[in-house]
Amino acid sequence: MRYLIFTLPLLAACNGSGTVSDGPDPIAFAGGTPWVCDTGAALRTEQQGSAIGLVLDDGRALSLPRVQSTGGGTTYGADGWVWFAQGDTAILTEQGGQKNCRRASQAEYDEAFRKRQPLIGQDPVAGFNPPTQ
Numbered sequence: 001m002r003y004l005i006f007t008l009p010l011l012a013a014c015n016g017s018g019t020v021s022d023g024p025d026p027i028a029f030a031g032g033t034p035w036v037c038d039t040g041a042a043l044r045t046e047q048q049g050s051a052i053g054l055v056l057d058d059g060r061a062l063s064l065p066r067v068q069s070t071g072g073g074t075t076y077g078a079d080g081w082v083w084f085a086q087g088d089t090a091i092l093t094e095q096g097g098q099k100n101c102r103r104a105s106q107a108e109y110d111e112a113f114r115k116r117q118p119l120i121g122q123d124p125v126a127g128f129n130p131p132t133q
Helices: 002-013 106-120
Strands: 019-021 033-037 042-048 051-056 061-070 073-078 081-086 089-094 097-103
Touching: 033 106, 042 106, 051 081, 061 081
Parallel strands: none
Antiparallel strands: 019 061, 033 042, 033 097, 042 051, 051 061, 061 073, 073 081, 081 089, 089 097
């Protein structure tokens, strides 16, 4: 709960210098870090200089600039999106909604991804589909 209070003021501070697109570059995220969230979502992140790149399981790609870094974690944000990461846990706040996420193994990511696909359709990012069994 304390993280929600922490991230809400940052939503106002994010100046919109990040980007959200429907056409992520799959090569840029091929080796990204897999995460799974309490909502069942699966996503990947990759450090991009002073920004973090995220590819969500619905194909959206985000590039969020770092807005704060402390011993308690690092916060990235833009355009109503905030990614707060601390070790193996993170919180993704997306325009009013919140997902509590944790770093995942590839197998955990693949399982979460497969479970979500009937809900959101096939992954539009070539090379991002987990293997079928």
